[in-house]
Amino acid sequence: MKAEEYSREPHELAGWPVVVETYRLGAVYHCTISNADPGARIARADGATKEEAEQKAIEKATRYLGQTRKLAT
Amino acid sequence: MATSTAQNVLVSTDWVTQHATDDGVRVVEVDVDTTAYNQGHVPGAAGWNWTSELCDTLVRDIAPIKQLEELLGNSGIDNKTTIVLYGDNNNWFAAWAFWQLKIYGHDDVRIMDGGRKKWLAEGRDLSTEAPAFPAKKYVASGPDLSLRAFLPDVQKAVAAKGAMVDVRSPAEFSGEILSPPGLPETCQRGGHIPGARSIPWGKNCNDDGTFKSVEELQALYSAQGISGDRPVIAYCRIGERSSLTWFVMKYLLGFGDVKNYDGSWTEWGNLVGAAVEKP
Numbered sequence: 001m002k003a004e005e006y007s008r009e010p011h012e013l014a015g016w017p018v019v020v021e022t023y024r025l026g027a028v029y030h031c032t033i034s035n036a037d038p039g040a041r042i043a044r045a046d047g048a049t050k051e052e053a054e055q056k057a058i059e060k061a062t063r064y065l066g067q068t069r070k071l072a073t
Numbered sequence: 074m075a076t077s078t079a080q081n082v083l084v085s086t087d088w089v090t091q092h093a094t095d096d097g098v099r100v101v102e103v104d105v106d107t108t109a110y111n112q113g114h115v116p117g118a119a120g121w122n123w124t125s126e127l128c129d130t131l132v133r134d135i136a137p138i139k140q141l142e143e144l145l146g147n148s149g150i151d152n153k154t155t156i157v158l159y160g161d162n163n164n165w166f167a168a169w170a171f172w173q174l175k176i177y178g179h180d181d182v183r184i185m186d187g188g189r190k191k192w193l194a195e196g197r198d199l200s201t202e203a204p205a206f207p208a209k210k211y212v213a214s215g216p217d218l219s220l221r222a223f224l225p226d227v228q229k230a231v232a233a234k235g236a237m238v239d240v241r242s243p244a245e246f247s248g249e250i251l252s253p254p255g256l257p258e259t260c261q262r263g264g265h266i267p268g269a270r271s272i273p274w275g276k277n278c279n280d281d282g283t284f285k286s287v288e289e290l291q292a293l294y295s296a297q298g299i300s301g302d303r304p305v306i307a308y309c310r311i312g313e314r315s316s317l318t319w320f321v322m323k324y325l326l327g328f329g330d331v332k333n334y335d336g337s338w339t340e341w342g343n344l345v346g347a348a349v350e351k352p
Contacts, residue, residue, distance in 0.1 A: 001113060001200065003193040016254040023193055025113045025201075032106065032161075035254040038242040038314065039162055039275055041106050042255035064255040071263060073247045073351050 001025060005050065010036065013058060014065035018042065020057070022050055029053040033061040082324045083186045083284065084157055086195055093117045093157075099150050099206075100157045103127070103166040104189065105313075113199030115159070115192065119148040120203065123166045123313070127173060135173050135221075135335070142211045145179075149206025152179070159185035159192070163275070163282045168317035172333055176221060178214035184320070187282040194281065220319075222306045222332035224340060227266065231348070236298070236305040237269040240318040241338065245310070246271045248351045251342075252310065259310065260342030264349040266308065270297040274314040277321045290326055301328030308334040308341075 003023040011020050017036035022029060031053035032044040043060035047053030084092075093100045093115055100118040102110045110120035121127060126144050127136050136144070150156060156179060158167035167184055174182045185192070193199075222230075230237055244250045248263030265271070276293055279285055285293070291300075299305055305322060307315040312335025319333040341347055 002196045002198055003113065004196065006194055006196065008190075008194070018255075021190075025199065030112055034162070035256075037244070037275065038253050038273065040253040040256060041162065044106060044108070061255060068250060068252070068254045068256075069258070070249055071251070073249050073263075 005029075013062045014068075016065045016068065018061060018065070020054060022054055024050070031057040033057045035065075082183050082320075084183050085186055086191055086197060089115060089157060089159070089185050089192075090197060097153065098155045098157065099148060100159070100185075101148065101170070102160055102189065103158060103170045104161040105165055106161055109161050109189065111201065111203075113201055116198055116200040116202075117204055118159075118200075119206065121148075121170060123169060127166070127170055135176065135216075138177060138213050138216065141173065141177055142213050145211040145213075146209050147206070149209055151209040151211055153181075154209075155181045155183065157183045157185055159188045161189045163190065163278050163317070164188040165274075165313045165317055168320045169313040171320055172220065172316040176216045176218070178217060186284060190282040219330070220323075220332060222308075222334035222336075224336055224344075226332065227306060227308070227334055227336075227341070230304075230306055231267050234268055236303055237266055238272050238294075238297070238299060238305060238307045238315075238318060238322075239265045239269040240272060240274040240307055240309045240315045241265075242273055243271060245338070246273075246352075248349075259339050262342050262349050264342075264351040265338075266341055267348050267350040269308070269350075270299060272297055272299070272318070274309070274317050277318065284321065284325060287325060290321060294322070294326065301326060304330035304332070306332045306334050308337040310338045311335070312337045 006023040022031045045056035094117040160167040251258040307318040309315040323331040
């Protein structure tokens with residue numbers, strides 16, 4: 001088995017830059033979303049299609065990112 | 074990387090493809106995302122969970138020596154095994170495991186350059202089978218605490234204006250955010266330890282997840298006054314990103330006295346009365 005249809009794309013969610021990484025293993029698509037900086041994983045999801053896996057992960061990541069506060073420095 | 078230092082601690086994805094199941098070699102995946110191993114891993118690789126196997130689950134601490142000996146023995150590793158670590162997020166927790174293995178005296182530990190990201194992107198073979206290994210006896214030494222900074226070490230370094238590297242993102246360093254975007258806030262104050270220089274961990278790596286060349290790394294660190302001519306302490310939020318920077322400074326750049334402060338910002342940023350600097 002190999003990772004197929006591997007993609008790694010920049011996006012913006014809730015005002016934050018993120019990276020959406022998706023690949024297929026067998027019949028399952030795996031999607032992981034990380035913040036662009038520092039690169040920590042925020043959410044992951046699986047699905048029968050690329051779109052399904054990414055949509056589920058995006059929903060989770062958007063919810064978490066919406067809770068991040070920006071403070072005055 | 075073309076230095077003798079790097080050749081002793083880094084292996085390529087090609088090398089792993091050819092040697093992953095050799096006698097005397099054990100490949101181990103350690104991920105931030107503890108479910109990643111089960112999705113598919115290097116065939117023959119063991120999987121370690123950083124949240125339960127590479128820490129003390131009662132006291133905040135690294136793995137106790139007996140726990141580590143058991144983990145290694147059950148992974149079919151003895152004191153002579155070549156351990157090759159890799160993982161997601163450009164090897165964050167692979168470096169965390171590397172650091173602990175060095176604290177406990179394992180001689181031959183290496184990191185797969187590029188980690189899980191490069192392995193996936195190259196479309197290499199994956200397995201979902203968790204291999205069983207014949208148990209071996211492992212006897213750890215140490216701990217070698219010259220590799221680890223505790224709070225008093227950091228307080229002394231602040232007082233002496235010693236070298237410290239904050240490897241978090243610029244927004245964490247400045248105090249604009251209290252945690253990486255999307256993750257829970259785990260400190261009471263934002264900013265950085267007084268005197269620390271900002272060298273975000275990601276600057277150590279190329280887009281494909283591999284480490285930059287020694288020349289590029291030397292330029293990166295020397296531009297911030299970090300050249301290995303004096304002791305240096307690396308820190309981040311919980312100590313895993315800084316273990317990657319510790320690996321870079323200690324093993325790729327060959328600095329003599331490098332410590333990882335795993336208490337990091339979750340300790341310093343919650344201390345009552347601790348000095349905090351903001352740009």
